[in-house]
Amino acid sequence: MRNFFKFTERNTSFKQETLAGLTTFLSVAYILVVNPLILSQAGMDSGAVFTATALTAIIGTLLIGLLANFPIAIAPSMGLNSFFAFSVCIGMGIEWQVTLTGVFIAGIIFMLLSLLKIREKIINIIPLDLKHAIASGIGFFITFIGLKNGGIIISNPDTFVSIGNLTSPTTLLAVFGLVITIVMLVRGINGAIFYGMLITTIVGMIIGLINIPSTIVGSIPSLEPTLGVVFSHLDGIFTPELLAVIFTFLIVAFFDTAGALIALASQAGMMKGNAIPNIGRALLADSSAGAIGAILGTSTPATSVESSAGIAVGGRTGFTSVIIASCFAIALFFSPILAVITLEVTAPALIIVGALMVKAVSNIDWSKLEIVIPSFLTIIMMPLTSSVAIGIAFGFVLYPLCLVVQKRFKEIHPIMYVLCLLFILYFAFIV
Numbered sequence: 001m002r003n004f005f006k007f008t009e010r011n012t013s014f015k016q017e018t019l020a021g022l023t024t025f026l027s028v029a030y031i032l033v034v035n036p037l038i039l040s041q042a043g044m045d046s047g048a049v050f051t052a053t054a055l056t057a058i059i060g061t062l063l064i065g066l067l068a069n070f071p072i073a074i075a076p077s078m079g080l081n082s083f084f085a086f087s088v089c090i091g092m093g094i095e096w097q098v099t100l101t102g103v104f105i106a107g108i109i110f111m112l113l114s115l116l117k118i119r120e121k122i123i124n125i126i127p128l129d130l131k132h133a134i135a136s137g138i139g140f141f142i143t144f145i146g147l148k149n150g151g152i153i154i155s156n157p158d159t160f161v162s163i164g165n166l167t168s169p170t171t172l173l174a175v176f177g178l179v180i181t182i183v184m185l186v187r188g189i190n191g192a193i194f195y196g197m198l199i200t201t202i203v204g205m206i207i208g209l210i211n212i213p214s215t216i217v218g219s220i221p222s223l224e225p226t227l228g229v230v231f232s233h234l235d236g237i238f239t240p241e242l243l244a245v246i247f248t249f250l251i252v253a254f255f256d257t258a259g260a261l262i263a264l265a266s267q268a269g270m271m272k273g274n275a276i277p278n279i280g281r282a283l284l285a286d287s288s289a290g291a292i293g294a295i296l297g298t299s300t301p302a303t304s305v306e307s308s309a310g311i312a313v314g315g316r317t318g319f320t321s322v323i324i325a326s327c328f329a330i331a332l333f334f335s336p337i338l339a340v341i342t343l344e345v346t347a348p349a350l351i352i353v354g355a356l357m358v359k360a361v362s363n364i365d366w367s368k369l370e371i372v373i374p375s376f377l378t379i380i381m382m383p384l385t386s387s388v389a390i391g392i393a394f395g396f397v398l399y400p401l402c403l404v405v406q407k408r409f410k411e412i413h414p415i416m417y418v419l420c421l422l423f424i425l426y427f428a429f430i431v
Helices: 014-028 031-040 046-068 078-091 096-115 118-125 128-149 169-186 192-206 240-267 279-296 307-312 318-333 335-340 343-363 369-385 388-405 414-429
Strands: 074-076 153-156 160-163 301-303
Touching (some): 014 318, 031 078, 046 074, 046 301, 074 279, 096 118, 096 279, 128 240, 128 369, 128 388, 169 192, 192 343, 240 279, 240 301, 240 388, 240 414, 279 301, 318 335, 369 388
16 A cells, blocks of 8 residues: 555655545535535435535545545535536526536546546646646635635625624634644644644534534435436537536636646645646546536536645645545445534634645746736636636736737747637636
8 A cells, every 4th residue: 555655755654644634524524515505506406416426526536546646635616516506507597407417518528638638738838837826826715715714704895805703603713723723833733734623623512603413323315316317418408508508617627627736736745847747647537527426416526625734734645535535435424423514613724724825926936027917817816706717717818918929929838829719718708
C-alpha cells in the first residue's frame, strides 16, 4: 500500500492520510443533506437523491484516488445542482428526467474529451500566472463561503455584504471554532483543522446548539425513482433549450473542475512546472463520475474544493481519497449522525483553508500590467459571482486581449484564442 500510493516519495504516513481523509469528509459531508433538498425542489425523490449522491461520491472519489493518486473528493457540485433545479427545471419548465439526461450527455462528452486528452491539453496551456490566480481566487471564494456559512458576514440590500450578528449563538459557535482552530494552527498542532471541527461539534452539542441524534443507524433509501431514467428520455434532449443547457453544464463543470484541480495540486505541492502529473487520469475519473452520477440520479459532480481542508492537514496521496470514500459508504448506514455536521462546524475550516490557499498570489508577476489585470479579475470575480468558472472566464478573455494589443500574438497558444471566443459567446448568450 505504501508503495502503491507513494507515501515515502510524498513525505506522508498512514496516520496523516487518514486524518486528512476524515477532515475532508467532515468538510464536504453537508452535500449528502443539501443536495437532496435542492434537487427535490425539481420534483426528484429526496431519498433516492441521497443514495445517488453518496454512491456517486464513493465511486468518483475512489476513482480519482486509485487512478490518479490525488487526495481529493468528488461530489455533486453545489453550483450546478442549483442551476439544475432552479434555472432549468423550475425556471425553464424542463422535466427533471430530461435535465438529468442532459447531465448524462455532458458526462459522456467529458469522458470522450478526457480520453482524447483534450481537457488535459487545455489545462496545461493555461499560463502559469493565471494558474496561480485561479488558486488564489478559489482561496478567497472558500473563505467567503466560510464567513457566510458561519453567519460572520450576511447579505445587505444596500452594501451587498455586511457584518453579521456576532451575538447570535450559532455565529458565536462558528467564531469559537475559528479561534480554537487558529490557536492550534499557530502552535503547530498537527490536524488542527480536524480537531477544531471536532471540538466545535462537541461544544455545540453540550450547549444545545447542535441536536444530538435520537438514532444512529438509518435505512438506505431506494434508488428506484431515479436509477436509469436517463435512458428512457434521450429523445427529449434535442431541443435548442436543452442543447444550451448541456453547453452550460459543459462550460461550468469543465472550468470548475479545472480550477479546483489547479488550486488543489498547487496547495499539495504536486505541480511540476506548469503541468500537473496524472491530470489526465484525474479528469477521466471526474468525467466518469459525471456519467455514473446521472445514471444513479444526481446532478453533475465535480472536484470538491473542500478537499483543500484535508490537504491542509497533510493529505498528499490517493489514500486520503480512499478514506473519504469509505466515510461516504459508512454515511449511507449512519445518515442520522450527519445532522451534527452543521454549517457552523465546517465554516472555520473553510475560512482558514481559504487563507492558506491565497498564498499562491505571491507567485504572480505583479510588475506587468498585462498579467496583473487578468489575474486580479480572475481572483476577485470568483467570490463576487460565487462562480469559479466565471472568474476563469474573465481571465481567459482578458489575458489574450492584453497580449494582442501589445502585438505579442505568438505568445498566445491557439487554444487560448478559441477559449476566449467561447467565453465571449458564453457571456453574450448564457450568463
